[in-house]
Amino acid sequence: MTLAAPLDLLRQARARFTQREIAAHVGKDIKTVRRWEKGETPCPSMLEPALRDLLHSSGRTKAGSAPGDAQFRFIDLFAGIGGIRMGFEAHGGDCVFTSEWNDFSTKTYRENYPAGSDHALIGDIVSFPAEDVPSHDVLLGGFPCQPFSIAGVSKKNALGRPHGFECTTQGTLFFDVARIIAAKRPAAFLLENVKNLLSHDKGRTFDVILQTLRDELGYEVHYRVVDGQHFTPQHRERIIIVGFRGKTSFSWDDLRLPESGPRLGSILHRxxxxxxxxxxxxxxxxxxxxxxxxxxxxxxxxxxxxxxxxxxxxxxxxxxxxxxxxxxxxxxxxxxxxxxxxxxxxxxxxxxxxxxxxxxxxxxxxxxxxxxxxxxxxxxxxxxxxxxNSVVMPVMREVARIMLPHVQTLLAVETHNGSKQALSLYS
CATH class of the missing domain: 3.90.120.10 (DNA Methylase, subunit A, domain 2)
Incomplete structure (x- = not known):
């Protein structure tokens, strides 16, 4: 059943907690935790639930820390039960807005991600004004693949008309992703969907999506089909689309995909x-x-x-x-x-x-x-x-890992340029 080695969980916890805090949570003394961390004694597998609980309850930042201490802010659209969110929180993200229309999924989501005072969880995103979405660095969305109606709209028209995505994707839930990206201009986004999105309507659906993201919204876009069986014992191919507001050196080759993943016995009740x-x-x-x-x-x-x-x-x-x-x-x-x-x-x-x-x-x-x-x-x-209906969470966590250095670079460059501009105004 082990989905991450106890030592890996300990290292994740050490990024957020002191050895003393971890020792108090797992009921051991600080010297024992120190020996685990140094590899002098093995970290026992029986501690996995306690370490996971510590990571889960930490809110991805240390207790008492300010929300601004998070490395980046993101929103979670078509959130389901939060699988994409969990992957990005594992790398220091702070979720500031969630949309999920299904009442049962919302119940599970609230149970596992208690909303803070600065976090909104709304239902259907379709009627929600884009300008009311909080500012964020990364947009996440596992949007449903509804049929795209593009009859009568040629590629030339779609490329040549400002905000052409309103013509080519109106009536689909992808349109709501696009209008929020257009209004809020996040540094990056991640969209997830079924593999068949690539071939839907002989590829025309996916062409419209790429045209919208690249040509209409001006993002650098990368996509790849990833099979979840690298991380869990399930053959589950999903397309992942990531985009950046500026030019990056992002490469899917940076993904760490174990050649031999776990088998079913690892997740069955013992x-x-x-x-x-x-x-x-x-x-x-x-x-x-x-x-x-x-x-x-x-x-x-x-x-x-x-x-x-x-x-x-x-x-x-x-x-x-x-x-x-x-x-x-x-x-x-x-x-x-x-x-x-x-x-x-x-x-x-x-x-x-x-x-x-x-x-x-x-x-x-x-x-x-x-x-x-x-x-x-x-x-x-x-x-x-x-x-x-969910995602394979470790896939999202791994994609987040290779995305975030590029997100941070974009944010740092823009902060630097903004500071230079502010200085010039007062010089």
Missing amino acids: TDGSEPVLPWDHDRFFDHTSKRVQPKYTLTPNLWTYLQNYAAKHRAAGNGFGFGMAYPDSVTRTLSARYHKDGSEILVYQGEQLRPRRLTPRECARLMGFPDTFRIPVSDTQAYRQFG
Whole structure:
């Protein structure tokens, strides 16, 4: 289940806390923490939940620090349950504005990211005035891919007309991203979507997006399809589009993508007695007394029979449709928002004598790269939908890592130029 080594978590914590503060939180003395940090003794894996909780509760800045101490400010659009946000907070970002229209997702979001007095969480972004969005350095958005209506609008017209994106993307949620970028001019943005965005409408949809971002809004744009299986045991390809307000040396080659990622066994509930007892889960997903996953996640006889017959029918017809059996050494299929219906894309093998089972919502959270400190306050059905619609959080964290040096350079240059301009006014 380990998604980051304990020593990595300790190093992240040391960027925000003193050794004494960490020792007090994990219940050890400061000398022990010092030995862990120096590598004199191994940092035990049992401390992972405590270290993750410390990082989670820190608000990404030290207790008592001012909001201005954050390295950069960002907004979170089409936020879902905050997977992109978590990736950027891990590098010192301060979220100053959130938009999410789904009430169930908002409930999960509020539970995991308590809003401060200076942070607004609104519903639908469509009717929200762009000028009322707070100033920010980075715009984040996992915008839904609605059909783009570009009939009758040629590339020449789109390129030649000021604010042409209003003609080519009006009525789509990408338009709301574009109008906020146009109004607030952040130093950078990150947009995430399904891989098929590249081929939608024979590529014309993506052409409009690039024209809007590059030619209409004037940003340097880079995009790449990244598979989440580098970081979690799930084949999940998503396109990531990043843009900068000025010229940079940004390169996707700087991504650190492990060649061999984890396997399913790393995120499954442990039946050997080492499964952590999470006070926010209790025994909801896993019975710690019997050391087994709650029986309700095992498929019913009728559903298992139906799925087998359905798969056999399509095999006979030469189709590839059917359930996906997953084993501890597997990389799973893509988790979808419909997983709550039958769980067919990822069925966990339980031996020949038992029917397979669904992943529990906690396992789905781990499959998406969320730490065990992430609370799941909604029903299983809603949780499956939320994780199926989410991002692989470690992918976002890694992209944030390679973006931020360029963001900081842009901000530093503009601050320097602004200071020079201010001096000239008084010289």
